[in-house]
């Protein structure tokens with residue numbers, strides 16, 4: 445009996461001991477973990493709000509993750525689900541901490557309008573230091589001074605007016621057709637890298653005036669890729685670091701553009717066949733502005749390349765998933781000869797245009813725009829604090845807007861019943877922010893008409909000239925920095941036998 449009693453006392457003490465250490469080992473990190481998050485949250489929301497304005501208002505709900513890294517790792521790992529889960533939980537205005545900054549993410553047409561129309565009063569554009577350094581002070585998107593920005597934008601907008609766009613059509617068409625022919629010859633391709641090559645060659649020709657045979661195309665592309673891959677890096681300008689490599693590549697690109705300028709200047713203005721953006725800028729800007737001209741061309745190539753390539757690849761993906769949509773585009777084309785199209789002919793291809801709008805609604809190449817808050821302001825009853833970053837969510841807005849029924853379904857026909865967002869009218873001052881693919885306000889995309897033209901021509905030609913099959917219809921999309929199929933979108937492409 446006594447032995448039994450002693451044994452049960454010992455086993456009780458032993459169980460308590462195990463339980464205690466179990467709690468210490470498992471529980472302690474959990475408690476430390478919660479404490480760290482709590483202190484970080486407290487520090488950011490109380491101490492990093494540097495002004496007393498609107499102090500009666502709460503900061504938007506949300507979480508801030510761990511010290512310094514915030515929620516960046518979760519953001520990269522979870523991809524699109526990161527924002528979806530937060531939006532479901534907190535609504536259209538919430539706080540997070542990504543890419544090194546406390547950030548308020550907002551969505552919804554009303555909120556987007558407020559942010560985009562508050563440029564320079566409540567917010568100003570914000571770019572990471574390394575990108576600022578690479579694109580340089582003459583890049584439109586880097587200009588903080590409103591007057592300087594306005595003046596430069598007024599000049600650059602001329603590059604994409606209807607006459608200029610008409611001049612670009614033959615080059616865009618020729619390049620698209622050349623790539624489609626190559627794809628058909630190869631039979632099997634990876635859609636995403638191919639669209640990147642296509643978008644690069646198009647930008648190099650239309651914007652920088654390069655003639656771009658294969659050899660030159662490859663050489664330029666290597667320089668350009670080195671700039672792009674290294675520009676999203678730590679702002680340390682020392683050999684071996686990304687920024688150093690990006691700046692070196694940009695210098696080489698500027699050198700090549702300067703050689704183009706030399707060539708153009710040796711030809712009398714009236715004899716120049718070129719219709720590139722570079723050619724136009726040379727006529728408008730005097731000799732002292734050559735560096736500025738080169739910087740603008742580099743910026744335009746940068747702004748156009750990733751965005752249009754992602755959009756073209758999304759066109760291949762959605763059309764590949766919906767053969768009935770391809771059929772309707774083909775019916776619209778009928779037996780038309782697409783080789784002599786001018787801008788005046790495009791209204792005829794309304795359905796093809798609906799396809800491009802729907803692709804850009806479903807997978808907008810720019811998922812969000814970032815601004816620095818200059819002065820605290822109020823949004824949906826919350827304080828948006830000075831010094832924080834505010835991100836206006838384009839993709840989030842497109843997928844939650846009440847304007848789009850079954851917003852997750854690809855349906856080009858929906859555009860027949862939607863307002864025309866191409867033009868600003870007194871009736872659509874707010875509703876048009878339900879479609880924010882090209883941003884809005886003073887920082888609206890200047891290349892949007894060029895991009896729309898490229899996409900319309902791409903959809904028309906690809907539907908007319910070839911059949912393609914997606915090897916993986918359920919390809920997962922990754923959204924950073926632009927939407928793309930994780931597997932690169934493998935395709936089997938063949939020439940259409942009877943494409944009339």
Ligand code: HEM
Pocket residue numbers: 569584585586597651743744745747748749751752755808809810813814880881882883884886887888889890891892894895
């Ligand atoms: C489908 C293709 C494109 C999309 C989705 C797109 C989207 C955007 C968006 C959302 C912005 C505003 C960013 C912000 O608010 O911070 C923007 C700005 C800009 N885009 Fe585009 N873009 C596209 C193509 C192009 C092309 C082809 C060019 C030039 C040839 C271009 C040049 C620019 C420039 C220079 C800015 C800065 C404007 C400023 O700061 O005033 N984009 N783009």
